[in-house]
Amino acid sequence: MAAFVASDRHRVAVLVRPGLLQMELGIVHQLFGQAVSAAGDPLYTVLTCTLVPGAVRTDGDVTFNVAHGPELLAEADTVIVPTSDEDYTPVDGRLSPPLAAALARIRPGTRIASICTGSFVLAAAGLLKGRRATTHWKSCDRFRELHPDVRLDSDVLYTEDGDVLTSAGVASGIDLCLHIIRADHGVAVANAVARTTVVPPHRDGGQAQYIRRPVPEATGSSTGAARAWALDHLERPLPLRELAALESMSVRTFTRRFREEVGLSPARWLTLQRVERARQLLEESDLPVDRVAANAGFGTAVSLRHHLLEATGVTPTAYRRTFRGPRGTPL
Template structure:
């Protein structure tokens, strides 16, 4: 098991602490096997730690827990984060216990801690959009992106608000163990399995106004038909809208164009098939709606930086000997679910 250490400070947000335990704690090996992570909470000094609610948490572990962690996560503390570009003595000493090469992540304004420790200098990072002006004032040497859900720059990751911490944790689980494990964690938690880091922190109208038509039925319909060309006209017809109205409403509700959204679903479908089946690359391309293996290779490389063969090797090993069939995966009629994720397939959008 990989040890995940959560470093909390007075003023910690309980939701952010709970997110880490909930998500990593539910990650198990395929088939309901052994837990994949051990999650421990630690503080610069063991003992009671105030939250920003009306209760405290009793933390048994001190900085020694950081020394043996494969991943360290720093949630926000609204009491401390935006005060100064310098760390308090106990926090600075705690961070020194982290072994070189350890993956380090922050949630929300926890990015202030990483920046004050020098871990973000020259790196790309994000934090909650309301704190970006203060962050730039304190840390001008950080490449701050105020619009995205999360960033990954080498072994250092940052996320925006509390809910974006869910996306970040699922991203790390997926990077460690693949889409199937992360997807099962998401299902148990009843959250979207994948929102990519580059997605906007918020969109003009994230939820349909009362009485307004939604595009959700069209999205659900499309997810069960990713293997065939789909046109904007078809999608708009599912909601009895004109193409122009549908496109505008889709952008308002999802934060991206129908074509970009659909392309991402196809990449997610292809990734699932590469991880969970022994289908040849050309068949994976057809099932995901890319048409040819060459098209799949182009789009997968653009999305995750590797070829289909390399991706399968990473998550399944060189032999890729498991034969599991294709029913029930993301984007199939049996397993359709909304999984935002990269580029367009041939034909239609």
């Protein structure tokens, strides 16, 4: 007997595995379950399946009883693969035989999406070869090691390449599902789902704004005093000749030593340090944006906006709103 009841609704199958993140399963059911037509009729049917029906361990102290097995995948119009804790530290880029057999049931042309590190499953199945994809920023290095044939974009919240979609961290599953609903049924339906769920219909920027990028430290110490002095005086102009003079070096020698020790040019290192200082001030202070720009050494709000956009994909105002909330309270 078919697991999906015959109807005109789009059929979504969620393939879960032991170690499932509860929130990710909830996101799919909540968002697609809230999508209705102008007449109030549900637009999707969402069912959950697993490799062996029965109790499925989650990341919390509860288990889910999943009634459907992998045969459900053959009936789906969209298959969504959430994260399992086994994806956090994948040993290799291969699928287990049961998981490979389950994915082989998916019909050609079926839309397939992953949430967070569920992208490791799609990549191991060969579904991402040559395609643009993303995953959680913490797992990007390992992903690139295991799947160099995938065009990984570590900055975005989600990707769509043909009929295959991927999303970044857990909450990016919200962005992914809203994108799918918007593509299927338009902005009005997706916005209504977002309002009902009390989430923004679209988030500014990508996951780059959530990534702390430590500025490289030196492996030697011949330019250490100049770097320490610069960090204490980021708000002022720091010409290269002045930094070199602090180490009693010529500009040419200082630049060479600096790059050898830090792996960056002095100018690039200073820019990154100023971006980090600006991020700290936007998160932890109520200073106006022009004061943040001055204190970080960018001089003007226009310059700060340019460099922060380049580093995080969002403006200073959007960055502050994300990390401090509407009343300026640190999140």
